[in-house]
Amino acid sequence: MHPRVTLSVGNFFYAIATTLVVYIILPYLARFMSESAASLVVAAGAALSLVLFLYLPHLVERFGAQSLAIVLGIAQMFSLFALAAAPGAFGATVFVALLIAIQPFLSYTLDIMLEATVAEEGVTGRVRTLFMTAYNVAGFGTPLLLGGLLDNTDAYARIFLAAAAISVPFIVLFAARKLPEGKPPEKVRLGDALSAIARNRDLLAVSASRLLLYLFYVWAPLYVPIYLHTKLGLPWSELGWMFSLMLLPFVLFEYPAGWLADNVWGDQELLVTGFVVMGVSFVALALVTNAWSPLAIAALLFATRAGAALVESMTDSHFFRRVSEEDTEEIAAYRMLWPFADLIGPLAGAGVLFVSGFSGFFAATGGFLLVVGLIAAFSIRDFR
Numbered sequence: 001m002h003p004r005v006t007l008s009v010g011n012f013f014y015a016i017a018t019t020l021v022v023y024i025i026l027p028y029l030a031r032f033m034s035e036s037a038a039s040l041v042v043a044a045g046a047a048l049s050l051v052l053f054l055y056l057p058h059l060v061e062r063f064g065a066q067s068l069a070i071v072l073g074i075a076q077m078f079s080l081f082a083l084a085a086a087p088g089a090f091g092a093t094v095f096v097a098l099l100i101a102i103q104p105f106l107s108y109t110l111d112i113m114l115e116a117t118v119a120e121e122g123v124t125g126r127v128r129t130l131f132m133t134a135y136n137v138a139g140f141g142t143p144l145l146l147g148g149l150l151d152n153t154d155a156y157a158r159i160f161l162a163a164a165a166i167s168v169p170f171i172v173l174f175a176a177r178k179l180p181e182g183k184p185p186e187k188v189r190l191g192d193a194l195s196a197i198a199r200n201r202d203l204l205a206v207s208a209s210r211l212l213l214y215l216f217y218v219w220a221p222l223y224v225p226i227y228l229h230t231k232l233g234l235p236w237s238e239l240g241w242m243f244s245l246m247l248l249p250f251v252l253f254e255y256p257a258g259w260l261a262d263n264v265w266g267d268q269e270l271l272v273t274g275f276v277v278m279g280v281s282f283v284a285l286a287l288v289t290n291a292w293s294p295l296a297i298a299a300l301l302f303a304t305r306a307g308a309a310l311v312e313s314m315t316d317s318h319f320f321r322r323v324s325e326e327d328t329e330e331i332a333a334y335r336m337l338w339p340f341a342d343l344i345g346p347l348a349g350a351g352v353l354f355v356s357g358f359s360g361f362f363a364a365t366g367g368f369l370l371v372v373g374l375i376a377a378f379s380i381r382d383f384r
Contacts (some may be wrong), residue, residue: 015138039350045100046342080164116180147240218345276306279370
């Protein structure tokens with residue numbers, strides 16, 4: 001198997017294991033604590049990830065990206081098995097935080113190995129498309145698996161066991177053969193990385209846009225499932241197909257959006273559209289009640305991801321239009337946005353949820369994404 005195919009298959013298994021768990025984290029923790037306290041557990045895992053992220057270049061240089069991926073996969077598997085064993089409030093807190101901390105590292109090691117398989121820039125698009133397609137196909141199918149496993153129950157141990165089982169082929173895949181390691185990421189000081197972004201208004205604007213997207217990726221999968229299941233009473237068997245339909249835009253829209261940005265409109269117009277659709281539809285979730293049909297809710301969820309797909313494709317393409325591989329400080333800061341959002345997203349979510357409940361949460365966070373997103377989008381320097 002070609003190393004690129006191996007990495008894409010690994011990304012497929014990684015996507016299933018992480019996506020399965022993310023939808024049930026808050027409902028699971030809510031057995032032991034309030035939704036706001038559960039948010040703080042997620043934030044604690046993100047804080048650990050953010051601190052350790054600064055040492056990742058050293059770890060990759062010393063042990064290699066492939067060895068780290070195997071170790072992290074094993075740590076993820078044992079954490080999932082531990083959660084399936086019903087460890088109680090303290091154990092749940094520890095192992096959920098550990099899972100949250102592991103995810104950005106696993107993604108980063110896969111990315112480093114993927115870059116090592118690209119000898120010439122002319123194949124970069126095809127390589128990354130294969131890699132991301134594997135992730136998106138897994139992400140699309142995983143909610144159906146979630147709904148089938150839970151059906152009309154809250155037997156979350158089934159999800160943890162399934163995710164642990166999916167981690168096994170991931171570990172075996174990377175232990176079975178040697179893959180290109182690539183060069184370890186440059187060691188960059190956090191202050192230098194942030195100042196490099198801040199000095200360039202265009203990079204600052206697109207990085208702010210990307211941070212908003214990552215905040216959406218924290219708020220949506222954490223708070224939408226617990227609201228629809230716990231507060232509105234929708235069973236997981238129904239949520240499964242709804243969430244699967246919700247994720248279709250990432251498969252359908254991202255490549256056409258990239259083509260349109262290259263050939264017709266440019267990045268800014270599509271980025272603005274993405275923030276409008278994502279922000280307005282997320283605000284509209286505050287209006288959802290038991291009177292809404294499942295199909296109407298699914299359509300609204302589809303709209304949130306349609307906007308997110310546009311923001312994702314435009315921020316990534318615009319950022320990498322503006323940097324080269326020599327811009328290590330800028331790239332380092334851009335990559336740290338994910339764990340940073342994982343930290344501040346649950347903290348903000350816990351505060352808003354405590355003050356205003358779920359309706360106020362969706363109205364406030366959706367409005368924030370809309371207003372700040374438009375400011376950031378209109379501040380980028382478009383290339384057309």
